[in-house]
Amino acid sequence: MAVYTEIPDDALADFMSRYDIGTLSSIKGIAEGVENSNFLLHTTTSPYILTLYEKRTAESDLPFFLGLMEHLAARGLACPVPVHARDGTLLHRLAGRPAALVTFLEGMDVKRPTAAHCAQVGSALAAMHEAGSDFSMTRPNALSVAGWHTLADTVAGRADRVSEGLGALIADELALMAAHWPNDLPTGVIHADLFPDNVFFIGAELSGLIDFYFACTDAYAYDIAICLNAWCFEADDSFNVTKGRALLSGYNKVRSLDDAEADALPLLARGAALRFLLTRLVDWLDGPQDALVKPKDPREYLKRLRFHQHAVGAADYGYGG
């Protein structure tokens, strides 16, 4: 949960006057996202989300994120759509922060995904990859192999405080990734953070995707690998191959994986686990102690990484067969 910035009445009125979206009738800070301040607005026309971008989102990346959401929505993907002010702009300043208004996407995240949810997530991810394929902007993935080294340096010598031997394991994994990370897979815009809290359902049906603030240009199959980590492990840290099969098969129905992508899945999944292990580890050791956002346990991703260390092929994730 996160509401960090308070908006003075006058500033809000001034901000709203730039838009043609009816009269504001309600604004509630909502407990959504951990990076930015989000407010659910009701106006005489519709609900909207107002986001104030806090420090962790780089202002220079916002045109990419907002442009992407607009592009994906125009291609038919269900996602929040940035709203243009009367002067045509998408990005403003409010209460000292970069601020943007997007349409409100109805739906709820699921706390305990089933295989049926995973199948729809796979299809939606593929639909996002297809819809983004002609997006003209690019953004390098700051949280790929080079970024992982930087994160590892940040916590050097302290990882073992969290788990005995973790420092050595991270060093070994980084060496492996540096040597074997694939650079020739099909590439385009990926979501890069499609966790269950970023996928909405109404009843049993997926209603859309949110939170494109980690989106970047990278291998499509790496996005799938992130989803395998995020959606297909059980609370006891076991991998549910039925969910994996559902997710991969849902993806494949919309966009076919090629052989190189399928073959790379174990390594990509292992890299994805390392990425979330490292960011969680940094937050765990160095995160703000304000208790507004409780850091997530990095050891969860250590266990996932260990699963991927023993995977030998895409079949271990339910692919094919």
Add this chain to the structure above:
Amino acid sequence: MAVYTEIPDDALADFMSRYDIGTLSSIKGIAEGVENSNFLLHTTTSPYILTLYEKRTAESDLPFFLGLMEHLAARGLACPVPVHARDGTLLHRLAGRPAALVTFLEGMDVKRPTAAHCAQVGSALAAMHEAGSDFSMTRPNALSVAGWHTLADTVAGRADRVSEGLGALIADELALMAAHWPNDLPTGVIHADLFPDNVFFIGAELSGLIDFYFACTDAYAYDIAICLNAWCFEADDSFNVTKGRALLSGYNKVRSLDDAEADALPLLARGAALRFLLTRLVDWLDGPQDALVKPKDPREYLKRLRFHQHAVGAADYGYGG
């Protein structure tokens, strides 16, 4: 801000199935109130607020609060209306907490009230007193003179940590209140917590009152005294008599103060300041250290109390003339 309790998917679906309010399409934890967990729901019919009552709200008081809101709404007061489940009940359990659903009241609280806001608040408070006059249930005010003694005992010997001489001042004030607190003023249901965050406006117009979870049976004029404290002081702790006049005159237009009520205002305002000074002092010294709710500075009410110590009559608050 406050969202304390997470609701499992199944429990939410089961809860919603008890109501005839359409299909749930969205649920957001909102940063509103400090006592309970509040969620803004969208359904295919309307928005609603779902409240899970946390420990500080006594479960045995909930029928009073919910019954009152229903009564006031039926008498035409703009406030959230509790929604009956299909079986007729208002109060359920959800995620281990007492839970109730109320209609969503559109509107926004003002951060910097003007005299025009104060005039409307005065009228709305009087309208609430009139609307509640035939409400059949009663609830003693646990935070009146006897309750203040209990709070003072809780922080005995520690008040001076917050402000030099505060312990002696509190003891003197309590003695004065015990000797002079009026017990024969017109009495009925009062809101008892009508601060700016509990009054909504759309544009310049008051749209309704929320948060009746301190409501109780007490002197109407004490409710006015609370509002004088909550609405008519400036950020520099000076009393704005223009706002006081607006509030009292707005009240008087709907329900006329009698002479005894007007004469009692300085003492009632002084008691109200002591009440918020004491509860803030307890929260400051003994409140949960989870940082979800930042305690409010008790010294703000010490300064207000000092203003009231020098008031000699209702005219000091802008009454009459």
